[in-house]
Amino acid sequence: MPKGLCAMPGRPFLQIPGPTNVPERVLRAMDRAVIDHRGPAFAGLTKSVLPPLRKVFGTAEGAVILYPTSGTGAWEASLVNVLSPGERILAFNYGHFSALFAQTARNLGYDVDEVPLRWGQALAPDDVEARLRADSAARPYAAVLVVHNETSTGVMSDVAAIRAAIDRVGHDALLIVDTVSSLASVPFEFDSWGVDVALTGSQKGLMLPPGIGIICAGPRALARAEKGGAPRNFFDWRPILRDNANGFFPYTPATLMLFGLREALTMLVDEEGLDAVYARHHRLASGVRAAVVAWGLDNLCEDPARTSDTLTAIVMPDGIDSDAAIKRARERFDLALGVGLGRIKGRVLRIGHIGALNELEVLATLGGVEMTLVECGVPLTLGSGVAAAQQQFVEKYELRSTNYKVGQQEALVRTS
Numbered sequence: 001m002p003k004g005l006c007a008m009p010g011r012p013f014l015q016i017p018g019p020t021n022v023p024e025r026v027l028r029a030m031d032r033a034v035i036d037h038r039g040p041a042f043a044g045l046t047k048s049v050l051p052p053l054r055k056v057f058g059t060a061e062g063a064v065i066l067y068p069t070s071g072t073g074a075w076e077a078s079l080v081n082v083l084s085p086g087e088r089i090l091a092f093n094y095g096h097f098s099a100l101f102a103q104t105a106r107n108l109g110y111d112v113d114e115v116p117l118r119w120g121q122a123l124a125p126d127d128v129e130a131r132l133r134a135d136s137a138a139r140p141y142a143a144v145l146v147v148h149n150e151t152s153t154g155v156m157s158d159v160a161a162i163r164a165a166i167d168r169v170g171h172d173a174l175l176i177v178d179t180v181s182s183l184a185s186v187p188f189e190f191d192s193w194g195v196d197v198a199l200t201g202s203q204k205g206l207m208l209p210p211g212i213g214i215i216c217a218g219p220r221a222l223a224r225a226e227k228g229g230a231p232r233n234f235f236d237w238r239p240i241l242r243d244n245a246n247g248f249f250p251y252t253p254a255t256l257m258l259f260g261l262r263e264a265l266t267m268l269v270d271e272e273g274l275d276a277v278y279a280r281h282h283r284l285a286s287g288v289r290a291a292v293v294a295w296g297l298d299n300l301c302e303d304p305a306r307t308s309d310t311l312t313a314i315v316m317p318d319g320i321d322s323d324a325a326i327k328r329a330r331e332r333f334d335l336a337l338g339v340g341l342g343r344i345k346g347r348v349l350r351i352g353h354i355g356a357l358n359e360l361e362v363l364a365t366l367g368g369v370e371m372t373l374v375e376c377g378v379p380l381t382l383g384s385g386v387a388a389a390q391q392q393f394v395e396k397y398e399l400r401s402t403n404y405k406v407g408q409q410e411a412l413v414r415t416s
């Protein structure tokens with residue numbers, strides 16, 4: 001085996017903000033013979049994943065479209081189906097992925113106005129409103145691009161408030177939202193937030209390996225795709241929707257991953273339940289945030305109300321290179337952490353807390369980060385972050401008298 005690929009004892013800790021850990025059950029669901037994607041068994045598989053995926057997006061009327069691709073492919077699909085080349089797009093640069101989404105649109109021949117924001121800021125609905133009010137009446141924006149959860153900074157934007165801002169102006173632009181690192185982990189309401197196109201990848205909240213890109217398209221987007229859009233082939237969603245009606249695809253889908261997707265959706269939607277999944281991510285994130293405070297370090301997110309529940313980006317103290325710390329965590333503990341991307345390379349260390357994860361795994365991760373940072377020269381108290389997270393996780397009970405029909409009894413009652 002090549003050097004560096006030999007396994008350390010114990011399980012590796014993959015705590016980057018995606019790809020995330022794939023549960024054993026999902027791995028086992030994919031570990032099977034490939035089936036004929038034009039046969040009747042396959043049709044049932046397709047039909048079994050689309051309704052729960054609609055629940056995950058929070059849509060009754062939106063259409064869900066699956067592609068064998070990654071999030072980058074889903075970006076492209078979200079644009080070429082609804083926008084004609086040369087159409088104007090409003091985009092905001094508040095992190096590595098919002099910048100790349102805008103760049104994708106430019107590469108495809110769209111006329112993109114990219115508004116620079118600080119990395120660490122959320123996208124303020126007022127900024128969207130002001131830009132749309134000042135828009136050209138002759139050639140208005142055809143779409144506004146939003147990254148719901150900026151994976152490079154750990155900042156979440158308020159999509160419902162952004163929709164309200166668009167509506168206050170009465171602007172007709174489509175609202176296209178990247179949910180790559182938020183969907184199936186934090187609440188997302190495609191219909192009630194008035195989203196026109198949402199896109200995601202399989203490798204984060206959906207607990208699958210990379211390989212499926214997913215789009216949800218609302219009625220306005222579907223109508224635009226019928227009449228317009230850009231020249232397209234692989235990403236044209238019309239043939240996919242046509243064939244999906246019978247459970248098939250116009251070209252070869254990621255067959256085995258769809259078995260994994262079905263298992264993951266059973267776990268998230270039917271067994272744990274989406275509200276419990278969101279509550280779990282919030283609880284785990286509060287633990288990580290408490291640890292960062294206990295260490296005396298800064299969260300890159302400027303507004304505590306907008307911190308991400310799926311990852312935390314920690315600013316390194318002066319003189320500490322996050323790339324060196326991440327290398328050390330990998331070599332010492334087999335702990336993979338997220339690097340600082342783009343212009344914050346070397347300055348930020350990201351802890352992913354998304355996907356199949358529980359309290360004990362977060363505590364182990366925080367223990368590894370603490371030891372790594374101390375070994376790299378950060379003056380923090382060992383155990384302080386772990387203890388702060390434990391304080392967030394521990395449930396408090398009181399012994400109380402309860403008056404049941406059978407008589408007075410003592411019971412442990414949860415108080416927090």
Ligand code: PLP
Pocket residue numbers: 018070071072073097147149150151152178179180181201210
């Ligand atoms: N959008 C966001 C918010 C992301 O975090 C990522 C990747 O991490 C992408 C898009 C690009 O996705 P992919 O790397 O699957 O192409």
